[in-house]
Amino acid sequence: MMKIAVDAMGGDHAPQEIIKGVEAARDQYPDIEFLLFGDEQQVTAEIKNHERLQLIPTTEMIEMGEEPVRAIRKKKDSSIVRAATAVKEHQADAFFSAGNTGAVLAAGLLIVGRIKGIDRPGLTSVLPVPNPELAQSNFVYLDTGANAESKTKNLFEYAYLGKFYAQQVLGVKEPRIGLLNNGEEEDKGDRLHKEVWQQLNDATDLNFIGNIESGALLSGKADVIVTDGWTGNAALKATEGTAKTVLKLIKHGILHGGLRAKLGYLLLKPVFNQIANVMGTSTYGGAVLLGLKAPVVKTHGASKADAVANTISQIKTMIDTNVIQQTVDYFGHQELVDNPTEND
Structure with missing residues (x-):
């Protein structure tokens, strides 16, 4: 069972459209569980069916206009930071957000981490x-x-x-x-x-x-x-x-x-x-920050439920095809070729 960490508070229409899209994807894919990070009261009010949805309450939110790196370091209990941390700690397989683009990128780099061999x-x-x-x-x-x-x-x-x-x-x-x-x-x-x-x-x-x-x-x-x-x-x-x-x-x-x-x-x-x-x-899902240790996907801030569902479908394909591991294997091999040990 794959798990996707979702920033339920990110986007112009959050959490309503985010939850609606997540539930549509949940109903379409029986092999996905979702970890929803966000304000407990607001998120709970939007959930129609709790099946395969786990709410992790957060107390902070990174706004669209905030400076990304500073916000990531300051707001440790924000939905973006907590969702990215869940991926880092292997509690989830991927991280999805429609929130502050810079903050999502910063969380991907600073928390999830880049693949060795990729600059x-x-x-x-x-x-x-x-x-x-x-x-x-x-x-x-x-x-x-x-x-x-x-x-x-x-x-x-x-x-x-x-x-x-x-x-x-x-x-x-x-x-x-x-x-x-x-x-x-x-x-x-x-x-x-x-x-x-x-x-x-x-x-x-x-x-x-x-x-x-x-x-x-x-x-x-x-x-x-x-x-x-x-x-x-x-x-x-x-x-x-x-x-x-x-x-x-x-x-x-x-x-x-x-x-x-x-x-x-x-x-x-x-x-x-x-x-x-x-x-x-x-129609085509979100933008992927390729080169990280796990799928980190950012969709447009104005995304509605259909865009959210399509992005989750995109994430599922990434996990099913193991594209991240293929990248890890290739660039890891390149590291060995470019920097051989003395025994080589």
Whole structure:
């Protein structure tokens, strides 16, 4: 029986939507138990069925605007710290939160801990490929914001983290690895990107396909796209902002386009619903901090119950496929190769 530690107080709609999503996942997966960390009175009021739910009361909460590391060190009885500690102490197999992103990342690093051999974990998202003609409907994208400054070896490690995740969680046998850059040519980019390109190209166990421009981010050219945290976060938010702007323009056109526009919308409503499902953030689960000793997954602060349930499904797949152990084994072996003992 796997156990997932849940920050029941994190997110814009906590604890109501968090508990609703947890209960939906609980009903779907009979092999999961949940440890719910949060205010006893508030959380208890939202629980409809206590089966396989254990409430661990906490007295503190880390707010969205708090400085992450300071909050983690100061608020020891917060739902984030207690949930992460449960994973560290092997009382739970994974940690889930919709709360303060920085605090979740800090808790993952400082409490759960990174895998030996990995310099910096990367925040990893699964994004859609809105092209029905392609067999692969989504791809792995990292780092999306855990590290504002990165070194060559960080991005090189991300390629392997993304590869293992695509293989185990998305089921891609030989993931195509791309490097986000400002041009497709191999000599594009600054010194960092040129060095990363060379290392990825030289790696015999990576299916590296070269540079990917930001305009082709959702094109389906790669199964894994590697980038530094600053660029990755900026490109992701620009893509999300563009999508929202287009939807606003369409909505404005329908509302002010007269009777023909409204009739057209009614006829195309199933199509719009299908697009919303493909592009919706709730469909693909949360962002995973890959490179830690256990699954640490952060979903959007505005997540509703369906996003929570989908994220738990994502965590279950990670645990079932043992993707973390595969990462531990690979990087542990690399440590031995790079730092042989005298007896070797």
